[in-house]
Amino acid sequence: xxxxxxxxxxxxxxxxxxxxxxxxxxxxxxxxxxxxxxxxxxxxxxxxxxxxxxxxxxxxxxxxxxxxxxxxxxxxxxxxxxxxxxxxxxxxxxxxxxxxxxxxxxxxxxxxxxxxxxxxxxxxx
Amino acid sequence: xxxxxxxxxxxxxxxxxxxxxxxxxxxxxxxxxxxxxxxxxxxxxxxxxxxxxxxxxxxxxxxxxxxxxxxxxxxxxxxxxxxxxxxxxxxxxxxxxxxxxxxxxxxxxxxxxxxxxxxxxxxxxxxxxxxxxxxxxxxxxxxxxxxxxxxxxxxxxxxxxxxxxxxxxxxxxxxxxxxxxxxxxxxxxxxxxxxxxxxxxxxxxxxxxxxxxxxxxxxxxxxxxxxxxxxxxxxxxxxxxxxxxxxxxxxxxxxxxxxxxxxxxxxxxxxxxxxxxxxxxxxxxxxxxxxxxxxxxxxxxxxxx
Numbered sequence: 001x002x003x004x005x006x007x008x009x010x011x012x013x014x015x016x017x018x019x020x021x022x023x024x025x026x027x028x029x030x031x032x033x034x035x036x037x038x039x040x041x042x043x044x045x046x047x048x049x050x051x052x053x054x055x056x057x058x059x060x061x062x063x064x065x066x067x068x069x070x071x072x073x074x075x076x077x078x079x080x081x082x083x084x085x086x087x088x089x090x091x092x093x094x095x096x097x098x099x100x101x102x103x104x105x106x107x108x109x110x111x112x113x114x115x116x117x118x119x120x121x122x123x124x125x
Numbered sequence: 126x127x128x129x130x131x132x133x134x135x136x137x138x139x140x141x142x143x144x145x146x147x148x149x150x151x152x153x154x155x156x157x158x159x160x161x162x163x164x165x166x167x168x169x170x171x172x173x174x175x176x177x178x179x180x181x182x183x184x185x186x187x188x189x190x191x192x193x194x195x196x197x198x199x200x201x202x203x204x205x206x207x208x209x210x211x212x213x214x215x216x217x218x219x220x221x222x223x224x225x226x227x228x229x230x231x232x233x234x235x236x237x238x239x240x241x242x243x244x245x246x247x248x249x250x251x252x253x254x255x256x257x258x259x260x261x262x263x264x265x266x267x268x269x270x271x272x273x274x275x276x277x278x279x280x281x282x283x284x285x286x287x288x289x290x291x292x293x294x295x296x297x298x299x300x301x302x303x304x305x306x307x308x309x310x311x312x313x314x315x316x317x318x319x320x321x322x323x324x325x326x327x328x329x330x331x332x333x334x335x336x337x338x339x340x341x342x343x344x345x346x347x348x349x350x351x352x353x354x355x356x357x358x359x360x361x362x363x364x365x366x367x368x369x370x371x372x373x374x375x376x377x378x379x380x381x382x383x384x385x386x387x388x389x390x391x392x393x394x395x396x397x398x399x400x401x402x403x404x405x406x407x408x409x410x411x412x413x414x415x416x417x418x419x420x421x422x423x424x425x426x427x428x429x430x
Contacts, residue, residue: 008170008174010170010171010174011171012168012171012272012360012361012364013164013167013168013171013271013272013364014167014168015167015170028344028345029344029345029349030344030345033344040342041339041340041341041342042341042342042343042344043178043181043182043341043342043343043344043350044343044344044345044350045344045345045349045350045353045354068357069175069178069350069353069354069357070344071174071177071178071181071341073181073339073341074339078174078178080171080174080175080178080357082272082276082357
């Protein structure tokens with residue numbers, strides 16, 4: 001197996017996921033970024049978006065992340081999110097309802113959050 | 126039954142009812158401390174990672190930001206005071222208020238105007254009773270704060286710091302809350318959140334000082350990262366303070382209720398003793414009355430013979 005990097009995904013009120021991974025793809029304000037082991041030290045601002053973590057066992061972890069930061073140094077990657085939900089934690093029906101409601105109220109932020117949730121939930125299956 | 130006993134019995138009954146209530150409150154508070162402590166622990170990874178990131182940006186770039194630069198002569202300071210919504214927690218709220226008063230005094234001595242922000246009904250009541258101006262206050266969540274509450278509190282504070290001093294903004298942001306040291310010890314402390322003082326802050330003493338921070342690549346730029354990072358940092362510090370204050374509140378309430386229960390027990394004991402003595406006195410009196418009565422009767426019959 002190739003090199004690995006250690007990932008810590010923490011939300012404001014809990015630790016969501018941690019483990020070894022070979023690739024992490026996240027969306028920063030200036031576009032998607034993929035981090036592999038040995039990447040140069042990095043600190044970026046995250047957008048609302050799905051984060052894909054390819055674990056060293058070959059699996060994939062999908063997380064819906066709403067706002068936060070990505071920081072990488074010494075082969076350790078920290079994802080700090082105000083709110084983070086693992087794909088299998090997401091209640092699809094609830095997210096769909098939230099999307100409907102956001103559309104009705106033309107709340108762009110809430111609409112985006114609900115969309116991200118649905119994308120992450122769909123990809124995780 | 127004698128009147129005296131009846132009075133004692135009634136008091137014993139009422140104290141027993143009070144004891145039941147305080148005992149229940151003690152047990153509820155004890156179970157909530159554990160929950161609150163767990164929440165403090167759960168929020169720690171986020172805040173320590175965030176502090177690390179803030180430190181990395183602040184040391185790794187030459188960027189200046191209104192939230193990190195110290196004003197040359199600060200004239201106005203915001204003080205965020207965290208108290209509880211409900212009483213029956215011993216000296217919890219008043220200790221925090223006292224700490225805030227001391228801080229206010231100190232800031233005034235330094236020639237700064239103090240702008241109070243208050244969390245919790247108790248602190249608000251203290252200020253409004255004295256007819257002092259409160260800039261903003263939040264109530265209703267002190268025993269179980271969420272991150273959304275911290276965000277709600279942080280928003281106007283950050284805005285005030287970003288506003289120019291001449292237009293009513295503040296130069297500094299202090300927070301007064303009760304630190305949860307252990308189950309038995311909670312100390313009210315004041316802390317300066319902004320401007321960020323990277324030297325001597327508590328997180329740094331936790332062993333991270335010697336660590337050499339790598340040269341980060343900033344995405345999109347150091348300024349933007351700092352812009353996004355600092356409000357989150359303030360929110361997370363406020364969140365942490367709220368959680369610690371909640372844990373302290375429950376611990377203080379548990380202790381206060383425990384001593385109330387103990388006092389009630391003591392009171393019941395001494396009242397029972399008094400009631401017993403009164404009952405005994407009643408019996409003795411009755412006996413002596415009967416004996417006296419019968420001997421008087423016997424004397425009367427002996428005399429008539």
